[in-house]
Amino acid sequence: MSRPPRVAVIGAGPSGLYAAAALLASETPVEVDVLDRLPAPYGLVRYGVAPDHIRMKSVIPVLRKPFAVGSRIRFLGNVCLGEHGLVLDTLRRHYHAVIHASGSSRDRRLGIPGEDLDGSHGSRALVGWYSGHPDFTALDPRLDHSGVVVVGAGNVALDIARVLTRDVADMARTDVPDHVLKSLQQSSVRDVHVVIRRSPEHVKFTPPELRQIGELDDVSVLVHNGGAIAGRAGEPADRRQRQNMRLLDGWAKAGGQPARRRIHLHFQRSPVRVAGGDGKVTGVVVERNEIRDGRLVGTGREETIEAGLVVRAIGYSGEPIGGLPFDEAAGVVPNVAGRVLRDGNVVPGQYVTGWIKRGPSGVIGTNKGDAGQTVSSLLADLAGLPAPAHPEPESITECLGTLGFDVVAWEHWESLDVEEIRLGRVRGCAERVKVAGLDAMMRACRTPSEDRQETAVG
Ligand SMILES: Cc1cc2nc3c(=O)[nH]c(=O)nc-3n(C[C@H](O)[C@H](O)[C@H](O)COP(=O)(O)OP(=O)(O)OC[C@H]3O[C@@H](n4cnc5c(N)ncnc54)[C@H](O)[C@@H]3O)c2cc1C
Ligand SMILES: NC(=O)c1ccc[n+]([C@@H]2O[C@H](COP(=O)([O-])OP(=O)(O)OC[C@H]3O[C@@H](n4cnc5c(N)ncnc54)[C@H](OP(=O)(O)O)[C@@H]3O)[C@@H](O)[C@H]2O)c1
Structure with a gap:
C-alpha cells in the first residue's frame, strides 16, 4: 500500500x-x-x-x-x-x-532619528522579553527611569502599558520568567505615555482591552488633548468606537485621580525623533497633529516627553x-x-x-x-x-x-511543559513559569519528567 x-x-x-x-x-x-x-x-x-x-x-x-x-x-x-x-x-x-x-x-519601524538608541525597542522585543521568548532573554529594558513612551494605538500598545503598570503581585501570578518578575519588582516606572497619531475615533484599541487599563489597581488614566473628545457632535455610529469614546470621555472628565502609576493617552501626536544622551534614550519629541478634511497634518508644534524607554507598537511585518x-x-x-x-x-x-x-x-x-x-x-x-x-x-x-x-519532538516539548508547571508550583501562585533561554529550554526538553528533582517544590 x-x-x-x-x-x-x-x-x-x-x-x-x-x-x-x-x-x-x-x-x-x-x-x-x-x-x-x-x-x-x-x-x-x-x-x-x-x-x-x-x-x-x-x-x-x-x-x-x-x-x-x-x-x-x-x-x-x-x-x-x-x-x-x-x-x-x-x-x-x-x-x-x-x-x-x-x-x-519583524517589527515595523518609525523611520525617525534616534530610533536605534539604547532603550528604544520594537514591541516584538519588549513583548518577547516579558513573555520569555528565547530571542529576547538578554534584553534588559530600561525600567530605571520613571517615564516610558509607547507609540501606537493598537491592542499591543495597551498590553505593554498594562504590563508595565500592573501591580507586581498580579504579575507574580502569571507565567513571566523569574528574571522578568525581578525587573518588574525593581521597576521605577511611574508614567507610561501612549502616543497616538490620530483621534479617538481612529484608534485600533478594542473596548474590553481599553476598559482594562482603567481597572488596574492604583493606576490612573489621563487623556491628553481632551479637545479631541469634547465638543463632538453626536456619538459615532460604530459600536466599538462608541464604547471607546465613552471610556475616554469618562477619563477625560475625571481628569486623573492620584495614583502610584499613570497611563497617559496622548492623542494627535506623532513622534518626530527619539532624544538621547550618551547613546541612551532620554525622551521622545512629538509633533502635534490636526485632522483637516480627514487628513493628518503636522502643525510644527513640538513637545518632549521624558522617558528612558521607548517602545514602538506600530505593527509587524x-x-x-x-x-x-x-x-x-x-x-x-x-x-x-x-x-x-x-x-x-x-x-x-x-x-x-x-x-x-x-x-x-x-x-x-x-x-x-x-x-x-x-x-x-x-x-x-x-x-x-x-x-x-x-x-x-x-x-x-x-x-x-x-x-x-x-x-x-512533541514528547520533548512535553518535558519542558511539565518543568514549567513545576516552576509555577515553586513560585507558589502561578500555573506555570516560563523557562527562559534556549539552552535552559533544551535542557528541560531533554530531562524526562521522572528524572526531575522535586526538592525545590513546596
Ligand atoms: C503582542 C501580541 C499580542 C496578541 N494578543 C492577542 C490576544 O490577547 N488575543 C488574540 O486573540 N490575539 C492576540 N494576538 C494576535 C494573535 O497572536 C495572532 O492572530 C496569531 O498569533 C497569528 O498566528 P500565526 O500562526 O500566523 O503567527 P504566529 O503566532 O507568529 O506563529 C508563527 C510561528 O512560526 C514560527 N516560525 C517563524 N519563522 C520560522 C521559520 N523560518 N522556521 C520555522 N518556524 C518559524 C514561529 O516560531 C511561530 O511559532 C496578539 C498578537 C500580538 C503580536
Ligand atoms: N487582546 C487582544 O485581543 C489582542 C492583543 C494584542 C494584539 N491583538 C491583535 O493583534 C493585531 C496586531 O496588533 P497591533 O497593536 O500590533 O497592530 P494594530 O492594531 O494594527 O495597531 C497599530 C497601531 O500603530 C499605529 N501606527 C502605525 N504606524 C505608525 C507610525 N508611523 N506612527 C505612529 N503610529 C503608527 C497605527 O495607527 P493608524 O491607525 O493611524 O495607522 C495603529 O494605531 C491586531 O489585530 C490586534 O487586535 C489582539
Missing part, C-alpha cells in the same frame, strides 16, 4: 496548528510534520498574548489537540527553515506540499521566505486563497496561512477560518502534485540531523 501524501507545516502558531488540525480532519489521509524554529509550540499565543491575559491562553488545549491523534502528525521543534542549509528545495524533496505559517516576525516571492510593502507572501503566487501564477505545492498570508492583524480565532481556506486549496490540488523523491518520514529527520538540527 502506498504512503499517504506528506505535508510540512512551517510554524506551530495558531495558523499552523489550525491548518494541521484541518488536514488531519479531512477525508483524504495525509501525514503532517509541524516544524518550528523554537522548541516550544503555539507561536504568539505563548510569546505574544500578554501574560496577564491568562484566560486567552485557554485556547492551548484546542491547539494541541492534533498531537493527541497520534501517528499521522509529528512536531519537529528547534528547526528553522532558512538556517543550517534547510531550504525550500530540501522540503520539496520530502513533502508533497508545504504550508508556510511563519507569521510576521512578515519576513521573506527563501525561494518564494514576497510583497515587501504588505509584508506577506502573495497568494490566492492560500496558494502562493509568482507573477500571477500558482507555485505548485506551496501554501500560506495566518499572518504571513494576510498581514499582521486579527485575533487568534481569525486564523481558524483562514487555515481552513488554505487547507481546502491544498486538498483540491493534492492529486495533481508530484510525489517527492524521499517520502519516508525517517528521511527528513535523518536529513535534519545531518544538517545539524537538534530536533525537539
